[in-house]
Amino acid sequence: MQTIKILHTSDWHLGKKLFRSSRMEEQKLFLKWLLHTIVEDNVGILLISGDIFDSPIPTVEAQEVYFQFLKDTTEQTACRVFIISGNHDSGRFLEAPLPFLRPSRIEVLGRFRKHLSEHIFLLPVENQKIGLFLLPHFRANDLLLQEQTAQHDSDYECDAFLHQHVLLRALERTVRQAKNLLQQQGANFSILMAHHLFGNTHYAGSELFLGLSGLESIPTSIFSDTFDYLALGHLHGFQTSSTNPLAIYPGSPIPLHFGEDNYKSVSLLEITSKQGQMKSSQSCKAIPPFRMILSVSGQTSELAEKLRHKLQTQVATLPPFIELRSEGGPVLSSDEVRFCDLAKEYDGSILKMSYQTSITDRAEINSSRSPISHDFPTSLNLPQIFQAFHRHKYQGTEPSEALMQTFLNSLDEWSHSSMSPSQLEEKTLNDENQTTNPS
Ligand SMILES: [Mn+2]
Numbered sequence: 001m002q003t004i005k006i007l008h009t010s011d012w013h014l015g016k017k018l019f020r021s022s023r024m025e026e027q028k029l030f031l032k033w034l035l036h037t038i039v040e041d042n043v044g045i046l047l048i049s050g051d052i053f054d055s056p057i058p059t060v061e062a063q064e065v066y067f068q069f070l071k072d073t074t075e076q077t078a079c080r081v082f083i084i085s086g087n088h089d090s091g092r093f094l095e096a097p098l099p100f101l102r103p104s105r106i107e108v109l110g111r112f113r114k115h116l117s118e119h120i121f122l123l124p125v126e127n128q129k130i131g132l133f134l135l136p137h138f139r140a141n142d143l144l145l146q147e148q149t150a151q152h153d154s155d156y157e158c159d160a161f162l163h164q165h166v167l168l169r170a171l172e173r174t175v176r177q178a179k180n181l182l183q184q185q186g187a188n189f190s191i192l193m194a195h196h197l198f199g200n201t202h203y204a205g206s207e208l209f210l211g212l213s214g215l216e217s218i219p220t221s222i223f224s225d226t227f228d229y230l231a232l233g234h235l236h237g238f239q240t241s242s243t244n245p246l247a248i249y250p251g252s253p254i255p256l257h258f259g260e261d262n263y264k265s266v267s268l269l270e271i272t273s274k275q276g277q278m279k280s281s282q283s284c285k286a287i288p289p290f291r292m293i294l295s296v297s298g299q300t301s302e303l304a305e306k307l308r309h310k311l312q313t314q315v316a317t318l319p320p321f322i323e324l325r326s327e328g329g330p331v332l333s334s335d336e337v338r339f340c341d342l343a344k345e346y347d348g349s350i351l352k353m354s355y356q357t358s359i360t361d362r363a364e365i366n367s368s369r370s371p372i373s374h375d376f377p378t379s380l381n382l383p384q385i386f387q388a389f390h391r392h393k394y395q396g397t398e399p400s401e402a403l404m405q406t407f408l409n410s411l412d413e414w415s416h417s418s419m420s421p422s423q424l425e426e427k428t429l430n431d432e433n434q435t436t437n438p439s
Contacts, residue, residue, distance in 0.1 A: 050086025131187025
């Protein structure tokens with residue numbers, strides 16, 4: 001009898017900030033905990049299901065932390081590591097150091113490869129085999145092109161190119177092909193690793209851009225009879241599929257946004273080979289909260305008491321990050337000072353303070369604003385709109401000649417930019433990543 005332990009985690013988002021506050025300290029503590037867990041629990045395989053970094057071009061510090069973790073893990077343990085890209089990662093960037101990673105038992109799949117066989121890995125356990133099928137984050141084109149290079153029938157009509165069911169069929173064919181390859185190679189237990197939205201999952205603080213691949217949500221049924229465990233990534237809260245309890249999102253290891261649960265986990269899968277049979281059992285391992293993200297809301301009069309209670313009962317070692325939401329309209333600056341002093345007593349920092357206004361308040365605020373003039377013409381070209389905007393914003397003055405020229409140059413550059421739609425998509429994604437708004 002031989003047992004192998006597989007630890008599955010995802011959505012590290014290394015380098016992510018909450019407003020302007022770095023999360024590196026907690027991310028380092030998580031990786032330290034993870035390495036310790038791999039050693040203590042004698043983990044043989046580590047699966048990281050995408051969104052390793054928060055940005056396709058991660059900060060130097062985020063990269064240092066990542067590579068240090070990989071080095072420590074492969075030097076101090078016998079663990080094998082499998083990594084796929086998520087929608088936040090650049091697949092090419094993740095794959096670039098492969099010549100150095102592969103000899104250290106680390107495999108990275110950032111993009112669809114030419115042959116599906118390159119997505120498949122077999123791991124012997126006694127005289128049995130665990131089969132892994134790695135499916136990096138993909139877009140519609142990747143899936144269809146991959147199929148075409150695999151010389152499958154390509155009955156795609158141009159207008160149906162992005163149609164959901166065409167994509168689903170393409171994915172089904174890819175999965176079937178993977179299943180055949182796994183069978184041919186004698187896999188007795190099969191695992192799929194993917195970064196996407198699968199099945200009937202709840203919104204759990206995941207990132208946007210779910211639709212990038214062209215598929216909103218993939219029914220887990222197309223994998224269910226093929227795979228014994230689905231190692232998924234993308235959602236930030238721990239979740240399993242209602243239809244397939246072994247389709248698991250372990251979620252991010254630290255809460256990345258206000259409103260996310262402070263208690264996070266990794267998934268542990270134990271596979272035992274006994275008398276020619278493979279048996280598995282899955283459990284969750286809790287990650288200690290390193291820093292708590294506290295969201296406090298209520299009437300202004302009760303905010304201080306609620307905040308104090310949360311500060312007194314928080315259990316993490318690092319001081320908390322706080323969001324205050326007043327439901328009773330704007331907070332007076334004297335109250336703001338009081339809240340900040342209270343947070344400081346516990347070393348906490350208030351990162352966000354917001355208030356809700358009633359509908360009548362909002363109507364008053366709107367009526368007090370000077371509207372863009374009613375005779376605002378609707379048939380202007382872009383330079384004219386820019387001039388009208390300038391007049392509106394700067395008390396009726398016209399933009400200077402130099403400013404106008406800069407605007408025209410930018411417009412020219414933009415219209416001549418040779419960006420393909422996919423590059424534009426990539427750029428939009430980068431721009432989104434650079435915003436600090438955590439919603
Ligand atoms: Mn994601």
